[in-house]
Amino acid sequence: MKYSDLGFRGIYEQFCAFPLKDEMREDLIHYPGFTKADGILCYGYMHPEEGLMLAVMATGMLEGSDIQCFHEPRENLISVFPEDFEDEEIITFQESDRILRMRFDDQIRALGNRNEVEYMRASRSMTFIDEIRDPRFIDDVPVELWRRDLEPETVMVRITDSDMDALIGDLRQEPEQNFGVHEGDEIRFVAYRNGQNRMICYKDFDADTGFTAGQLEDGTVLKEAIRRFRGDRTEKNLMSLLHVLRDCPVFIPCQRASEDAALPEGSGKDDVMMAPVIMKNNRDQYFLPVFSSQEEMKELADQYSILRSDILSAIDCVKNSGYAAAGIVVNMNTELFFIGEDLYPVLHRMESALTDVET
Numbered sequence: 001m002k003y004s005d006l007g008f009r010g011i012y013e014q015f016c017a018f019p020l021k022d023e024m025r026e027d028l029i030h031y032p033g034f035t036k037a038d039g040i041l042c043y044g045y046m047h048p049e050e051g052l053m054l055a056v057m058a059t060g061m062l063e064g065s066d067i068q069c070f071h072e073p074r075e076n077l078i079s080v081f082p083e084d085f086e087d088e089e090i091i092t093f094q095e096s097d098r099i100l101r102m103r104f105d106d107q108i109r110a111l112g113n114r115n116e117v118e119y120m121r122a123s124r125s126m127t128f129i130d131e132i133r134d135p136r137f138i139d140d141v142p143v144e145l146w147r148r149d150l151e152p153e154t155v156m157v158r159i160t161d162s163d164m165d166a167l168i169g170d171l172r173q174e175p176e177q178n179f180g181v182h183e184g185d186e187i188r189f190v191a192y193r194n195g196q197n198r199m200i201c202y203k204d205f206d207a208d209t210g211f212t213a214g215q216l217e218d219g220t221v222l223k224e225a226i227r228r229f230r231g232d233r234t235e236k237n238l239m240s241l242l243h244v245l246r247d248c249p250v251f252i253p254c255q256r257a258s259e260d261a262a263l264p265e266g267s268g269k270d271d272v273m274m275a276p277v278i279m280k281n282n283r284d285q286y287f288l289p290v291f292s293s294q295e296e297m298k299e300l301a302d303q304y305s306i307l308r309s310d311i312l313s314a315i316d317c318v319k320n321s322g323y324a325a326a327g328i329v330v331n332m333n334t335e336l337f338f339i340g341e342d343l344y345p346v347l348h349r350m351e352s353a354l355t356d357v358e359t
Contacts, residue, residue: 004086008052008138011044011082012124015100017067017091018042020059027078031059033070038062041069043104044082045111051136053079055111057104065091077107083135123159123167129191132199140172143189145179146236147205153177157189157201165351166190167201179205190239192346200235207243210355219292222248226330226337242343245311245330246350250290251297252314253277253304274305276317278325285326287338288318298333315344 003010003018010016020028020040028034037059047053055077060069093100101108120139134140134156143157153176157169166188174183181187189203215221225241254274278286291297294306311328318325328339339347 001090002087003082003090006090006092007130008044008082008133008135009127009130010090010092011042011054012046012052012138014044015057015093015097016042016044016054017060017062017093018085018088019062021084024080028056028059030075031056031070031073034059036061037070039067041067041100042080043108043111045108046138047079050079050081051134052082052138054082054085055079055107057107062091066096067091072104072107077111081136120160123162128193129199129201132201139169141169141191141201143169143187143201143203144235145175145177145181145203145205146239147177147179148240150177150179152234152236153179157187160186163188165349190349192349193342194235194238195340195342202235202239204236204239204243206240207353210353211244211247212355213247216244216248216354219248219296222292223296223331223335226335229337230335241337242347243350243353245339246347247352247354248292248311249308250292250311250314250330251294252288252290252307252309252317253297253300254307255304274307276307276314276321277304278318278321278323286321286323287326288314288321288328289332290314290328290330291333292331296331296334300333311339311347315339315347319344 003016017039020037024040025034028037028040031037039060039062041057041060042054043057044052044054056079057077058069058072060067124138129141132141137158139159140156141159142154145153145155155175156172158172159167159169161168167190168186168188171181171183171185171187175181187203189201191199191201193199211221222244225237225244229237229241253276255277256274276288279289280286289300290309290311294301297306314328318328327341330337330339
């Protein structure tokens with residue numbers, strides 16, 4: 001297997017071996033056996049300035065899927081760039097890893113970066129963002145900055161922490177537009193996989209401004225967000241819509257049901273025998289209709305009882321409905337918006353943007 005096929009996880013804090021290139025030999029004159037060696041034993045680590053590097057622990061003779069190492073050098077280890085071996089065959093040492101760690105324990109400790117915070121190390125276990133990591137600086141990921149009236153702009157951000165809802169990191173470059181942040185500033189951002197199965201990190205500055213409950217009450221803000229997304233189906237407009245939907249009240253048509261039916265959060269005594277209406281479209285797909293206001297329900301408001309709830313509770317209703325529902329449809333009678341299963345976890349991870357609750 002080649003290093004280019006294995007990726008950084010095959011070498012980060014792991015032992016590996018490569019064929020020794022002739023042009024490297026003169027750099028290894030303080031390594032025992034360098035004149036006759038045909039391979040090098042390496043250990044992957046994060047250098048504070050250079051990023052992912054390979055420390056040459058010893059030279060040796062390659063023997064199939066193993067290497068017989070000569071003695072380790074008494075002077076400082078040299079380090080090489082992983083991409084120098086991108087197309088070389090790599091040998092890994094899962095079975096003998098413990099033995100190698102015992103032998104080279106002092107050298108591994110010397111490679112440690114005292115400036116690394118614990119979370120920077122922990123974030124490297126997040127495999128879901130591997131596809132967008134910088135191949136050398138593996139804590140760095142591209143983040144799209146979004147603000148209304150500005151073009152989306154991508155900058156590199158170094159992950160330093162996280163919380164329940166977002167990743168946290170420092171900007172590694174100065175944005176070209178005025179987003180109100182600068183190189184070195186800390187931002188909170190979200191990572192999610194979109195409908196095209198592409199991992200995206202974004203920072204929506206408009207979401208940071210928040211809403212009052214009164215602004216969202218009549219559903220106008222939600223309808224405008226849907227209209228904007230339908231007119232321009234960008235990631236920015238989608239996330240802005242979801243941030244509004246996360247806090248907007250929604251109205252769900254309900255009908256009498258058995259006592260064990262799934263009920264939305266907020267149901268009271270009078271709602272005990274009521275359950276959300278699951279409908280079916282002309283492609284025989286089930287869905288839950290919800291509305292931004294009672295007026296949007298039109299004739300359905302006369303046919304069914306109405307429950308005021310929220311989108312997270314609506315998602316729970318769909319999951320517990322007993323139907324293989326395709327998703328949730330917002331405002332099915334006018335400019336609709338479909339919420340598929342892929343957006344459920346995105347909405348659940350979003351923080352509330354409500355700044356206050358008006359009574």
